Amino acid sequence: MNPMRRIVFMGSPDFAVPALQDLHSSQYEVVGVVTAPDKPSGRGQKIQSTAVKLEAERLGIPLLQPRNLKDFNFQEELRNLRADIQVVIAFRMLPESVWNMPPYGSINLHASLLPDLRGAAPIHWAIINGYKKTGLTTFQLQHAIDTGPILRQETVEIEENMTTGELYNAMRHMAGKMVLDSLTMIGNGAKQIPQKLTGRELPAPKIQKEDARIQWNQPNAVIHNHIRGMHPFPCAWTTLNDKRVKIHCARLTNTGHTNLSPGEAIISIENLLFVGCSSGCVEITELQLEGKKRMTAAAFIQGQGAKIFQFV
Incomplete structure (x- = not known):
């Protein structure tokens, strides 16, 4: 009992x-x-x-x-x-x-x-x-x-x-x-197991707002993990024309846009939004401009004049 x-x-x-x-x-x-x-x-x-x-x-x-x-x-x-x-x-x-x-x-x-x-x-x-x-x-x-x-x-x-x-x-x-x-x-009196460190453990400190900022000078897989890891809170972010942009969703891509510099964004002929990383690129699928509601990349592209621009 x-x-x-x-x-x-x-x-x-x-x-x-x-x-x-x-x-x-x-x-x-x-x-x-x-x-x-x-x-x-x-x-x-x-x-x-x-x-x-x-x-x-x-x-x-x-x-x-x-x-x-x-x-x-x-x-x-x-x-x-x-x-x-x-x-x-x-x-x-x-x-x-x-x-x-x-x-x-x-x-x-x-x-x-x-x-x-x-x-x-x-x-x-x-x-x-x-x-x-x-x-x-x-x-x-x-x-x-x-x-x-x-x-x-x-x-x-x-x-x-x-x-x-x-x-x-x-x-x-x-x-x-x-x-x-x-x-x-x-x-039932089960034995408890002491924790044993291997030296490979990583810490998991509280997430600060600045931690959520995207550092585009990293490989695309790292940036993809960062965006996934920060969603839905606090949400990964970057800046465009000195205004904050939240990046809600992105995906890894094998597109040919491999010549983009880190943070350089391009709207493709298929009306897709790609951003360069230190190696490869990611496709942004949902984002949110400062003071605006969350939107799809397609909606963002409709209101975006330039075809090439820079996230910082």
């Missing part, structure tokens, strides 16, 4: 919602949810709740929204929930006084095959780095971030033109089963 029954769930974005739903409909009792406080968002700065909060309210689960995880009153409320274990997905770094509170500690689900791609943006960086596969890892939380002993790992194949958004959606729907299987393993 599994000795764990009472679970506190911690998470904020929609990535964590399917796992919360699966836990709620399982044999476990989700006795509380911890999520980020409401905050202003968007152009209108309207107060918005996290996706996890909205789902917890729909399910009728008690909710905590601490601003400070070390706050005494919050920790008392958390302790009073009497959780056997805490499940953490896409949340903040926890102090030891929180992650070590329940008898069985806390487990985290991370969107990579640890120890590779430790950090805040593993899905983005898997695609940016041109990975053919990545995965999900559940592990026991400890002091250093993303370093605890591993419970389970599941591999996910990355298709050639897959974007971060598509991979994100595929992985979020795998999370619930991963967590439930991991809880069963803990209840």
Whole structure:
């Protein structure tokens, strides 16, 4: 018999919602949810709740929204929930006084095959780095971030033109089963595996806006991966006539436009938009001019006077 029954769930974005739903409909009792406080968002700065909060309210689960995880009153409320274990997905770094509170500690689900791609943006960086596969890892939380002993790992194949958004959606729907299987393993006393570094691991730091800028002096495969990896957020960008242009979608091409210099764009006789890279070129299929709506390359071409121009 599994000795764990009472679970506190911690998470904020929609990535964590399917796992919360699966836990709620399982044999476990989700006795509380911890999520980020409401905050202003968007152009209108309207107060918005996290996706996890909205789902917890729909399910009728008690909710905590601490601003400070070390706050005494919050920790008392958390302790009073009497959780056997805490499940953490896409949340903040926890102090030891929180992650070590329940008898069985806390487990985290991370969107990579640890120890590779430790950090805040593993899905983005898997695609940016041109990975053919990545995965999900559940592990026991400890002091250093993303370093605890591993419970389970599941591999996910990355298709050639897959974007971060598509991979994100595929992985979020795998999370619930991963967590439930991991809880069963803990209840059965399964051995956890320490993470072993090989020296080939890459980091996955938080994506900054400047990271999304396209550096055209790279091979076309690298630029294609960059555009896929930055979509839909924050979206790869470049400039045209000193104005920002978001590049939503592109594809690798074997066209004969191999003499284009990096960033040089040409509208072909077939009315296709090609941009040169350090080797080869990419075909831009969807883009967005500053202050305008997203559009197809065909719509952009209709309003573009010059047939040859330069992205910077």
